[in-house]
Amino acid sequence: GESVGLHLPTLSVQEGDNSIINCAYSNSASDYFIWYKQESGKGPQFIIDIRSNMDKRQGQRVTVLLNKTVKHLSLQIAATQPGDSAVYFCAEQPGGYNKLIFGAGTRLAVHP
Amino acid sequence: EAQVTQNPRYLITVTGKKLTVTCSQNMNHEYMSWYRQDPGLGLRQIYYSMNVEVTDKGDVPEGYKVSRKEKRNFPLILESPSPNQTSLYFCASSYQDRVGGYTFGSGTRLTVV
Numbered sequence: 441g442e443s444v445g446l447h448l449p450t451l452s453v454q455e456g457d458n459s460i461i462n463c464a465y466s467n468s469a470s471d472y473f474i475w476y477k478q479e480s481g482k483g484p485q486f487i488i489d490i491r492s493n494m495d496k497r498q499g500q501r502v503t504v505l506l507n508k509t510v511k512h513l514s515l516q517i518a519a520t521q522p523g524d525s526a527v528y529f530c531a532e533q534p535g536g537y538n539k540l541i542f543g544a545g546t547r548l549a550v551h552p
Numbered sequence: 553e554a555q556v557t558q559n560p561r562y563l564i565t566v567t568g569k570k571l572t573v574t575c576s577q578n579m580n581h582e583y584m585s586w587y588r589q590d591p592g593l594g595l596r597q598i599y600y601s602m603n604v605e606v607t608d609k610g611d612v613p614e615g616y617k618v619s620r621k622e623k624r625n626f627p628l629i630l631e632s633p634s635p636n637q638t639s640l641y642f643c644a645s646s647y648q649d650r651v652g653g654y655t656f657g658s659g660t661r662l663t664v665v
Binding site: 447471472474476481482483484485486489491529531533538539540542543544545 | 556583585592594595596597600602608610611642644649650651652653654655656657658659
């Protein structure tokens with residue numbers, strides 16, 4: 441597959457455990473945030489988003505938490521499965537701009 | 553199936569030979585963007601478009617051109633490719649700003665020798 445990054449931080453979890461992936465964002469003016477999953481050889485896939493007027497949002501097996509005070513975003517994956525193994529990116533969108541600023545990514549490795 | 557389609561998937565070319573990477577979406581999305589992904593640098597925006605005939609530069613526009621003559625298509629043009637444009641390119645589209653994120657294509661792996 442195609443490499444998406446060098447020396448990415450890796451989170452290793454056991455199948456069935458909960459995973460928490462963290463992201464520090466850079467721009468205090470960002471008002472929209474997205475988590476993406478990227479599997480080898482594929483494009484980023486939307487997981488969940490959150491606006492800055494919220495601090496928590498839940499999807500199917502995933503929860504995003506936003507702490508604007510410390511500019512921190514986290515993605516929680518419940519009951520992690522082998523199919524969750526991928527690189528996860530957070531992205532922020534600054535207010536007034538039509539672009540996403542991506543974080544460096546975290547590799548999630550799920551072990552049976 | 554709703555999707556963003558990029559072509560070609562892989563391309564090897566020589567320095568200076570003009571090329572176009574096509575991008576098409578079938579979701580009637582207003583917003584479209586091009587990104588490049590490089591190891592250690594992550595995904596960076598090249599150009600974006602908010603509607604037909606409306607385009608603007610992203611963070612790394614040098615050496616690239618785009619056009620948006622139709623809503624569904626957003627080609628990326630490299631007039632005179634150079635080796636530093638060797639990268640993995642993604643096209644993405646979104647129906648509405650700040651709603652539902654962007655849908656990405658499968659990527660184009662470009663090598664310029």
